[in-house]
Amino acid sequence: MKPDDKLGPRRDLADAMIDRERVSASRWFGVSIAAAPIANVLDDTGWFTLLAELRHGVELPPAWRLTLGWTALFVVLAVAGSMLLRLMSRRDRWWLFTGAAVPTVLYVLGQGVRPGAVIALAALVASATRLRAINVAG
Numbered sequence: 001m002k003p004d005d006k007l008g009p010r011r012d013l014a015d016a017m018i019d020r021e022r023v024s025a026s027r028w029f030g031v032s033i034a035a036a037p038i039a040n041v042l043d044d045t046g047w048f049t050l051l052a053e054l055r056h057g058v059e060l061p062p063a064w065r066l067t068l069g070w071t072a073l074f075v076v077l078a079v080a081g082s083m084l085l086r087l088m089s090r091r092d093r094w095w096l097f098t099g100a101a102v103p104t105v106l107y108v109l110g111q112g113v114r115p116g117a118v119i120a121l122a123a124l125v126a127s128a129t130r131l132r133a134i135n136v137a138g
Contacts, residue, residue: 018134025130030082032123034074036108039116041070
C-alpha cells in the first residue's frame with residue numbers, strides 16, 4: 001500500500017468491482033452483437049421448429065451448412081467484440097460500443113419485432129448501463 005493511499009483495501013475492492021462490471025458489460029455487448037442475426041437465421045431456416053417438435057430421425061433443414069456458417073461467424077464476431085471492449089480504454093469502449101450498436105439497432109429496425117431483436121436491444125441496454133456504471137465509478 002502506498003503511503004498516500006488513504007483508501008487502502010477499499011481501493012482494491014473498488015477496482016475488483018469495476019473489473020466485474022467491465023466483464024459484465026463486455027459479455028452483454030457480445031450477446032447484443034450476435035443475438036438478433038443468429039436468432040433470425042435459425043428461425044428463418046426452421047431450426048426452432050425442428051427443436052420444438054422433438055422428433056427422432058428428423059431431417060436437417062436444406063440450408064443447414066449455411067445456417068451453421070452464419071451462426072459461427074456471428075459467434076466469432078461477438079467473442080471478438082467482447083474481448084476488445086474488455087481491453088480498451090474508457091473513451092475507446094464508447095466508440096466501439098457506438099460503432100457496433102448503430103448497425104445492430106438498424107438491423108433490428110429493419111427486421112421488425114422478433115425475439116432476437118428484443119434480446120439484442122435488451123443486451124445493448126444492459127451493456128450500456130454497465131459501461132455507464134464503470135464511467136461513474138472510476
